[in-house]
Amino acid sequence: MAELTAVLASTHHPFYLKATTAPPEERMPQADEWKRKVEAYRETLTAAEPDILVMVGADHFHQFFLDNYPTFMIGKQEKYDATFYNEEREFGIPKYVLDGDLVLSNFMHQGLLDEGFDFSFSHELKIDHSIICPIITVRPDADLPVVPIYTNIFAPPLPSPKRFWDLGRIIRKIIDAYPSDKKIAAIGTGHLSLELGGPRMFGEHGPDPEFDAQAIEWLSTGNIEAILENVTHESMASSGNATHGFMDLILMMGIAGPENADYVDQLDLYHTREMFMTWYPNKNDKMAEAAARSAAEAGGVTGPVYAAKAGATA
Amino acid sequence: MSKYYVNKFLYSIDRDPEWVARYKEDPAATIDRWEKEVGIWLNSAEKTSWLSFTEDERRALINSDYEWLFAYGAHFFLYLTLFIGVFSDDWTEEKGPLSYQLEWARRLAPWIGKPYPSVAL
Structure with missing residues (x-):
């Protein structure tokens, strides 16, 4: 059976490339720190030696529109x-052309249908920055085949937080059952608190630093009970009108399971907080060493981060 | 009234550099042309016969009026990216980086602490 070697959950920040490749006189003050953190995070994927990437994102009205917007695709x-x-x-x-893995796409799609997730599908999908941002940050050579999965975190009515968790659990089950000797990494991006087009956008910090700290604790401790108790569409909206990418x-986290994360890092930026999290479902020494090295390099940690502690050091 | 039609305008303009340039140059004429060439079409052969703008919707799009669009519940991502594409470079040159975006946030400040209008249709 295939081996799920890593699960990466991070924010996606479309300005990362621009910010870290700008000429020195135009660089934002945090550009070097941001780059160091991203490059350290990348090592947590490299150590998992993936052959295929299952990638989770969301189309931001680039290909799909309100005439036909897929909930899960x-x-x-x-x-x-x-x-x-x-x-x-x-x-x-920049533009990319990524290889796909049709065999795993088909296996995944059938598995999802069998498990009660009636997915939409596309044979002419063009990928947007929700999936290209993590390619740029954690696999810039763009040399691995991908299986893209899109969710609707964007055009209400949205599926519930519980449905996102359940979907993650099912994706994990399908990956574990995939008859292959390949190593698979799952990479998904979303947001902590985020505001777009409203009064709290482009502020000095993200719109709701308290939510961000709490969210990092919940994710890094695998605490789905706390999430389902506290996170609703309304609560996310009150943290920022585009916070639903948290789902x-x-x-x-559903793919990883209710487990402590093996690597957690973050960076407080203007407009939004960046978060970089990795779970190793089948952790070996090489992965543990990579996480420890990256944590030392970037100021991250190799286990859960609790809200009070994060608040105290922020 | 059609929030959908407003979103369709923003979506189909923002994704095409020629339409973005026309909208920047002459928004009112571009809206008229867009309705004839894009807005009332489902695809190249089929029409959507029942969509149109109200005068308020048309005025908001002519004036790139994000305050009105926010209150109306047009989708924030659509007008944010389009208006940044149309205005941000000029504002940056004149008033500095992010000046357009920060002025936008400042103008919407009365909404802080209140429930925002829904973007659901």
């Missing part, structure tokens, strides 16, 4: 073009 292609014109324009993200992080 899987790509089923040999190749995927990526990055739309307006993402190049606004974020300076993709709940999905990733």
Whole structure:
């Protein structure tokens, strides 16, 4: 059977590439620290030696619109073009062509249907920055085949937080049952508190630092009970009108299971807080050493982060 | 009234560099042209016969009026990216980085602490 070697859940920040490749005189003060943290996070994936990436993201009205917006969708292609014109324009993200893995896409799709998740599917999916941002940060060579999974965190009505957790659990079950000797990593991005187009956007910090600290604790301790007790569509909206991307992080925790994370790092930026989290479901020495090295390099930790502690050091 | 139609305008303009340039140059004329060439079409052969703008919707799009669009519940991501694409570079040159975005946030400050209008249709 296939081996799930790593689960990565992080925020996606489309300005990362621009911010860290700008000429020195135009660089934001945190650019070097941000780059160091991202490169350290990348090592936590490299150590898992993946052959295939199952990637979770959400289309931001780039391909899909309100005439037909999929709630959950899987790509089923040999190749995927990526990055739309307006993402190049606004974020300076380059175009990519990623390889797909049609066999795993088909296996995943059938498994999802069998388990009660009636997915939409696409044979002409173009990938947006929700999946290209983590390619840029954790696999910049873009040399591995991907299986893209999209969720609706964007166009209400949205599925419940519980549904995202359940979907993660099912994806894990399907990966574990995949008859292959390949190593698979699951990588998904979303958001902590985030505001777009409203009064709390582009502030000095994210719109709700308290939620961010709490969310990192819940995720890094695998505490799904606390999430389901405290996180609703309304509570996320009160933390910032685009905070619902947090549900993709709940999905990733669902893939990892109710377990402590093996690597946690974060960075308080203007507009939003970055979070970098990795679980190793089948941890070996090499992975543990990589996480420890990255934590030392970037100022992260190799286990859970609790809200009070994070607040005290922020 | 059609929040959907407003979102359709924002979506289909923002994804096409030629429409973005036209909208920047002459928003009112671009809205008229867009309705004839894009808005009332489902695809190249089929029409959607019942969609149109109200005068308020048309005025908000002509004026890139994010305050009105926010209160109306148009989808924030659509007008945020389009208006940044149209205005941000000019504002940055004149008033510094992020000046357009921060002015936008400041103008919407009365909404802080209140429930925002829903973007659901």
